[in-house]
Amino acid sequence: MNDPLRAQQMVRRQVRRRRRWRRVRTALLVATASAVVVGAAYGIDRLVVVVHKFYVEHHHSRPRATGVTHKVTSTTTTAVTGSARCDSPQLTAVVSDWRETSDTVEETVSLNNISPSPCTLTGYPRLGAGAQDGTPLPAPNDDLASPTSPAATGTASPSTPVTLARGARASFEFAFTNTCGYVLQPGQPTTGAANQCYSGIWLEVTPPHGTSPLLVTQPVRLTYSISGFQVGPFQAGSGPPLTGQPPLTRTTSTSLP
Numbered sequence: 001m002n003d004p005l006r007a008q009q010m011v012r013r014q015v016r017r018r019r020r021w022r023r024v025r026t027a028l029l030v031a032t033a034s035a036v037v038v039g040a041a042y043g044i045d046r047l048v049v050v051v052h053k054f055y056v057e058h059h060h061s062r063p064r065a066t067g068v069t070h071k072v073t074s075t076t077t078t079a080v081t082g083s084a085r086c087d088s089p090q091l092t093a094v095v096s097d098w099r100e101t102s103d104t105v106e107e108t109v110s111l112n113n114i115s116p117s118p119c120t121l122t123g124y125p126r127l128g129a130g131a132q133d134g135t136p137l138p139a140p141n142d143d144l145a146s147p148t149s150p151a152a153t154g155t156a157s158p159s160t161p162v163t164l165a166r167g168a169r170a171s172f173e174f175a176f177t178n179t180c181g182y183v184l185q186p187g188q189p190t191t192g193a194a195n196q197c198y199s200g201i202w203l204e205v206t207p208p209h210g211t212s213p214l215l216v217t218q219p220v221r222l223t224y225s226i227s228g229f230q231v232g233p234f235q236a237g238s239g240p241p242l243t244g245q246p247p248l249t250r251t252t253s254t255s256l257p
Contacts, residue, residue, distance in 0.1 A: 083117070083118040083119050083120045083163050083164075084117070084119055084120070085119060085120055085121075085122070085207070085208065085209050086111075086113065086119035086120060086121050086164065086207050086210075087119070087207065087209070087210055087211055088206065088207060088210040088211055088212045088213065088214055089115075089211075089212075090113055090114065090115035090117075090119055091111045091112065091113060091114065091115075091207065091214060092111070092112045092114055092214065093109055093110070093111050093112075093205045093214040093215075093216045094109070094110055094112075094216060094218060095107055095108070095109055095110075095203070095216060095218040096108050096109065096110040096171065096238055100178075103177050103178065103179040104175055104176070104177055104178070105175065105176055105177075105178045105224075106147070106173065106174075106175045107173070107174055107175070108171055108172070108173050109125075109171060109172055109173075109174070109203075109205060109216060110169050110170070110171045110238040111164075111169060111170050111171065111172075111205070111207075111214075111234075112167070112168075112169050112238075113164035113165065113166055113167065113168055113169070114166075114167075115166065116166055117166070118163055118164060118165045118166065118168075119163070119164055120161045120162065120163045120164070121161070121162045121164065121170050121207055121208070121234040122160070122161040122162070122208060122234065123208045123233060123234070124141075124143045124172070124208070124231050124232070124233055124234070125172055125205050125206060125207055125208070125231065125234070126141060126205075126206040126208075126210075126213075127139055127141055127174060127203065127204065127205060127206075127229045127231055128203075128204035128206070128213060129198060129200030129202070129203060129204060129222055129224070130200055130201060130202050130204060130215075131186045131198075131199070131200060131201060132201045133186070135186035135187070136186075136204075137186060137198045137200050138198065138226070138228070139198075139204075139224075139228050139229060140226075140227065140228030140229070141228060141229055141231050142227075142228065142229070142230045142231065143231050143232075143233075144230050144231065144232060145232065145233065146173070146232055147173050147174055147175040147229075147230035147231060147232045160233075162234045162235065162236050169237060169238040170234050170235060170236055170237070170238075171234070171235055171237060171238050172231065172232050172233060172234050172235065173231075173232040174229050174230060174231045174232060175229070175230045176224040176225060176227075176228070176229050176230065177224065177225035177227060178197075178223055178224060178225070179195055179197075179225070180195055180196075180197035180199075180223050180225070181193070181194060181195030181196065181197075182195065182196050182197070183197055183198070183199045183223070184196055184197065184198055184226070190226050195225075196225075196226050197223055197224055197225050197226060198223070198224060198226065199222070199223045200222040200223070200224070201222070202215050202216060202222070203215075203216040203218075203222055204216070
Protein backbone atom coordinates (compact mmCIF):
# COMPACT_ATOMS: atom_id res chain seq x y z
CA MET A 1 0.00 0.00 0.00
CA ASN A 2 2.90 2.33 0.66
CA ASP A 3 4.74 1.70 -2.59
CA PRO A 4 2.10 3.24 -4.91
CA LEU A 5 1.82 6.29 -2.61
CA ARG A 6 5.58 6.84 -2.62
CA ALA A 7 5.66 6.49 -6.37
CA GLN A 8 2.98 9.19 -6.72
CA GLN A 9 4.90 11.55 -4.42
CA MET A 10 8.09 11.07 -6.40
CA VAL A 11 6.25 11.79 -9.64
CA ARG A 12 4.80 14.99 -8.18
CA ARG A 13 8.25 16.18 -7.01
CA GLN A 14 9.73 15.56 -10.44
CA VAL A 15 6.91 17.53 -12.04
CA ARG A 16 7.49 20.46 -9.65
CA ARG A 17 11.27 20.44 -10.39
CA ARG A 18 10.63 20.49 -14.12
CA ARG A 19 8.21 23.43 -13.75
CA ARG A 20 10.74 25.41 -11.67
CA TRP A 21 13.48 24.71 -14.20
CA ARG A 22 11.22 25.90 -17.05
CA ARG A 23 10.54 29.15 -15.15
CA VAL A 24 14.24 29.73 -14.51
CA ARG A 25 15.15 28.96 -18.11
CA THR A 26 12.42 31.31 -19.36
CA ALA A 27 13.64 34.09 -17.05
CA LEU A 28 17.22 33.61 -18.27
CA LEU A 29 16.11 33.77 -21.87
CA VAL A 30 14.15 36.98 -21.22
CA ALA A 31 17.07 38.60 -19.39
CA THR A 32 19.50 37.61 -22.15
CA ALA A 33 17.18 38.95 -24.83
CA SER A 34 16.73 42.23 -22.90
CA ALA A 35 20.48 42.61 -22.52
CA VAL A 36 20.98 42.03 -26.23
CA VAL A 37 18.34 44.64 -27.07
CA VAL A 38 19.72 47.24 -24.62
CA GLY A 39 23.27 46.57 -25.73
CA ALA A 40 22.32 47.03 -29.34
CA ALA A 41 20.51 50.29 -28.56
CA TYR A 42 23.04 51.95 -26.22
CA GLY A 43 26.23 50.04 -26.85
CA ILE A 44 27.85 47.30 -24.84
CA ASP A 45 30.32 49.73 -23.23
CA ARG A 46 27.52 51.90 -21.81
CA LEU A 47 25.68 48.87 -20.56
CA VAL A 48 28.78 47.66 -18.72
CA VAL A 49 29.22 51.09 -17.11
CA VAL A 50 25.59 51.17 -15.96
CA VAL A 51 25.79 47.67 -14.48
CA HIS A 52 29.08 48.46 -12.73
CA LYS A 53 27.68 51.70 -11.28
CA PHE A 54 24.59 49.89 -10.02
CA TYR A 55 26.75 47.26 -8.37
CA VAL A 56 29.03 49.82 -6.68
CA GLU A 57 26.14 51.92 -5.36
CA HIS A 58 24.26 48.96 -3.89
CA HIS A 59 27.18 46.94 -2.56
CA HIS A 60 29.93 49.40 -1.60
CA SER A 61 27.94 52.34 -0.28
CA ARG A 62 26.70 50.40 2.72
CA PRO A 63 29.00 50.66 5.77
CA ARG A 64 30.36 47.42 7.04
CA ALA A 65 30.09 46.54 10.70
CA THR A 66 33.67 45.77 11.74
CA GLY A 67 33.39 46.27 15.48
CA VAL A 68 36.19 48.88 15.33
CA THR A 69 35.39 52.31 16.74
CA HIS A 70 36.74 55.19 14.66
CA LYS A 71 37.59 58.34 16.59
CA VAL A 72 36.65 61.53 14.78
CA THR A 73 39.27 64.23 15.26
CA SER A 74 38.14 67.82 14.80
CA THR A 75 40.56 70.56 13.80
CA THR A 76 40.25 74.24 14.62
CA THR A 77 41.98 77.26 13.11
CA THR A 78 43.77 79.46 15.59
CA ALA A 79 43.34 83.17 14.91
CA VAL A 80 46.45 85.29 14.62
CA THR A 81 47.03 87.28 17.77
CA GLY A 82 46.54 91.03 17.34
CA SER A 83 43.90 93.50 16.25
CA ALA A 84 42.51 93.70 12.74
CA ARG A 85 43.25 96.67 10.54
CA CYS A 86 40.93 99.63 11.02
CA ASP A 87 38.47 100.06 8.17
CA SER A 88 36.59 103.22 7.28
CA PRO A 89 33.19 102.23 8.81
CA GLN A 90 34.91 101.78 12.19
CA LEU A 91 36.22 105.34 12.33
CA THR A 92 35.23 108.99 12.42
CA ALA A 93 37.58 111.79 11.40
CA VAL A 94 37.80 115.46 12.34
CA VAL A 95 40.37 118.25 11.98
CA SER A 96 41.71 118.84 15.50
CA ASP A 97 44.26 121.57 14.75
CA TRP A 98 45.40 123.87 11.95
CA ARG A 99 48.24 126.34 11.54
CA GLU A 100 49.32 128.65 8.74
CA THR A 101 52.97 129.47 8.10
CA SER A 102 53.70 131.76 5.17
CA ASP A 103 52.16 130.00 2.15
CA THR A 104 51.70 126.63 3.87
CA VAL A 105 48.79 125.26 5.87
CA GLU A 106 49.51 122.56 8.43
CA GLU A 107 46.65 120.50 9.83
CA THR A 108 46.12 117.60 12.24
CA VAL A 109 43.35 115.08 11.69
CA SER A 110 42.12 112.89 14.57
CA LEU A 111 40.53 109.48 14.01
CA ASN A 112 38.23 107.92 16.61
CA ASN A 113 37.44 104.18 16.83
CA ILE A 114 33.66 103.99 17.18
CA SER A 115 33.44 100.20 16.75
CA PRO A 116 33.12 97.76 19.70
CA SER A 117 36.38 96.00 18.75
CA PRO A 118 39.98 97.24 18.80
CA CYS A 119 41.69 97.85 15.47
CA THR A 120 45.11 98.91 14.25
CA LEU A 121 46.39 101.69 11.99
CA THR A 122 49.80 101.37 10.35
CA GLY A 123 51.60 103.58 7.87
CA TYR A 124 50.06 106.52 6.03
CA PRO A 125 46.48 107.44 5.17
CA ARG A 126 45.38 108.35 1.66
CA LEU A 127 43.99 111.87 1.28
CA GLY A 128 41.63 113.18 -1.33
CA ALA A 129 39.31 116.13 -1.86
CA GLY A 130 35.84 116.59 -3.29
CA ALA A 131 34.38 119.56 -5.17
CA GLN A 132 31.10 121.16 -4.18
CA ASP A 133 29.17 119.11 -6.73
CA GLY A 134 30.68 115.88 -5.36
CA THR A 135 33.26 115.40 -8.12
CA PRO A 136 36.59 113.97 -6.85
CA LEU A 137 39.54 116.30 -7.36
CA PRO A 138 43.13 115.35 -8.18
CA ALA A 139 45.08 115.10 -4.90
CA PRO A 140 48.66 113.79 -5.14
CA ASN A 141 50.01 112.42 -1.83
CA ASP A 142 53.64 112.69 -0.73
CA ASP A 143 54.39 110.58 2.37
CA LEU A 144 56.85 112.19 4.80
CA ALA A 145 58.00 111.27 8.29
CA SER A 146 57.09 114.83 9.38
CA PRO A 147 55.20 116.91 6.83
CA THR A 148 55.18 119.98 9.09
CA SER A 149 58.97 119.76 9.64
CA PRO A 150 60.46 117.80 6.71
CA ALA A 151 64.02 118.25 8.00
CA ALA A 152 63.22 117.08 11.55
CA THR A 153 64.68 113.86 12.92
CA GLY A 154 63.48 111.41 15.57
CA THR A 155 59.90 111.33 14.33
CA ALA A 156 57.63 108.31 14.63
CA SER A 157 58.36 105.46 12.27
CA PRO A 158 55.59 104.93 9.70
CA SER A 159 55.81 101.18 10.31
CA THR A 160 54.90 101.52 14.01
CA PRO A 161 51.31 100.24 14.44
CA VAL A 162 48.84 102.24 16.49
CA THR A 163 46.20 100.05 18.16
CA LEU A 164 42.92 101.76 19.02
CA ALA A 165 40.62 100.39 21.68
CA ARG A 166 36.96 101.37 21.55
CA GLY A 167 36.75 105.16 21.83
CA ALA A 168 40.54 105.64 21.49
CA ARG A 169 42.05 108.08 19.01
CA ALA A 170 44.97 108.35 16.64
CA SER A 171 46.09 111.31 14.54
CA PHE A 172 48.23 112.31 11.60
CA GLU A 173 49.52 115.59 10.21
CA PHE A 174 49.42 116.87 6.67
CA ALA A 175 50.42 120.09 4.93
CA PHE A 176 49.67 121.86 1.65
CA THR A 177 50.40 125.11 -0.16
CA ASN A 178 47.37 127.38 -0.29
CA THR A 179 48.67 130.24 -2.44
CA CYS A 180 46.37 130.16 -5.46
CA GLY A 181 46.58 132.13 -8.69
CA TYR A 182 43.91 130.24 -10.60
CA VAL A 183 41.31 127.72 -9.42
CA LEU A 184 41.00 124.77 -11.80
CA GLN A 185 37.51 123.39 -12.31
CA PRO A 186 36.83 119.62 -11.93
CA GLY A 187 38.17 117.85 -15.00
CA GLN A 188 40.11 120.89 -16.24
CA PRO A 189 43.74 119.99 -17.09
CA THR A 190 46.70 121.88 -15.74
CA THR A 191 48.68 124.14 -18.08
CA GLY A 192 51.94 124.43 -16.15
CA ALA A 193 51.25 128.03 -15.13
CA ALA A 194 52.31 129.10 -11.65
CA ASN A 195 50.01 128.96 -8.62
CA GLN A 196 47.29 126.78 -10.12
CA CYS A 197 45.14 125.07 -7.49
CA TYR A 198 42.00 123.08 -6.73
CA SER A 199 39.13 124.13 -4.46
CA GLY A 200 37.48 121.37 -2.44
CA ILE A 201 34.52 121.50 -0.09
CA TRP A 202 35.62 118.56 2.08
CA LEU A 203 38.64 116.41 2.85
CA GLU A 204 38.60 112.64 2.25
CA VAL A 205 40.65 110.30 4.50
CA THR A 206 41.07 106.61 3.65
CA PRO A 207 43.02 104.38 6.08
CA PRO A 208 45.44 101.81 4.59
CA HIS A 209 43.44 98.93 3.07
CA GLY A 210 40.23 100.91 3.72
CA THR A 211 37.17 100.23 1.60
CA SER A 212 35.82 103.78 1.45
CA PRO A 213 36.91 107.31 2.41
CA LEU A 214 35.92 109.18 5.55
CA LEU A 215 34.52 112.62 4.85
CA VAL A 216 35.88 115.49 6.92
CA THR A 217 33.77 118.63 6.61
CA GLN A 218 36.43 120.80 8.29
CA PRO A 219 37.86 123.04 7.03
CA VAL A 220 34.77 124.20 5.18
CA ARG A 221 36.93 125.32 2.24
CA LEU A 222 40.04 123.45 1.17
CA THR A 223 42.03 125.19 -1.57
CA TYR A 224 45.37 123.57 -2.29
CA SER A 225 48.13 123.64 -4.86
CA ILE A 226 48.15 121.10 -7.70
CA SER A 227 51.22 119.57 -6.00
CA GLY A 228 48.78 118.06 -3.49
CA PHE A 229 49.35 117.05 0.12
CA GLN A 230 52.39 116.15 2.23
CA VAL A 231 51.14 113.42 4.58
CA GLY A 232 52.60 112.10 7.86
CA PRO A 233 52.20 108.68 9.52
CA PHE A 234 49.63 107.68 12.13
CA GLN A 235 50.49 108.47 15.73
CA ALA A 236 48.77 107.67 19.01
CA GLY A 237 46.57 110.38 20.54
CA SER A 238 44.38 113.09 19.08
CA GLY A 239 47.02 115.78 18.69
CA PRO A 240 46.75 119.36 19.99
CA PRO A 241 43.32 120.88 20.64
CA LEU A 242 41.60 122.95 17.97
CA THR A 243 42.33 126.67 18.24
CA GLY A 244 41.64 129.68 16.04
CA GLN A 245 39.83 129.88 12.74
CA PRO A 246 40.37 128.01 9.46
CA PRO A 247 43.17 129.54 7.39
CA LEU A 248 42.18 131.78 4.52
CA THR A 249 43.01 130.96 0.92
CA ARG A 250 45.60 133.26 -0.63
CA THR A 251 44.10 134.03 -4.03
CA THR A 252 46.10 136.41 -6.21
CA SER A 253 44.24 135.94 -9.51
CA THR A 254 41.12 134.31 -10.93
CA SER A 255 42.29 133.84 -14.53
CA LEU A 256 45.19 132.20 -16.24
CA PRO A 257 48.09 134.53 -17.03
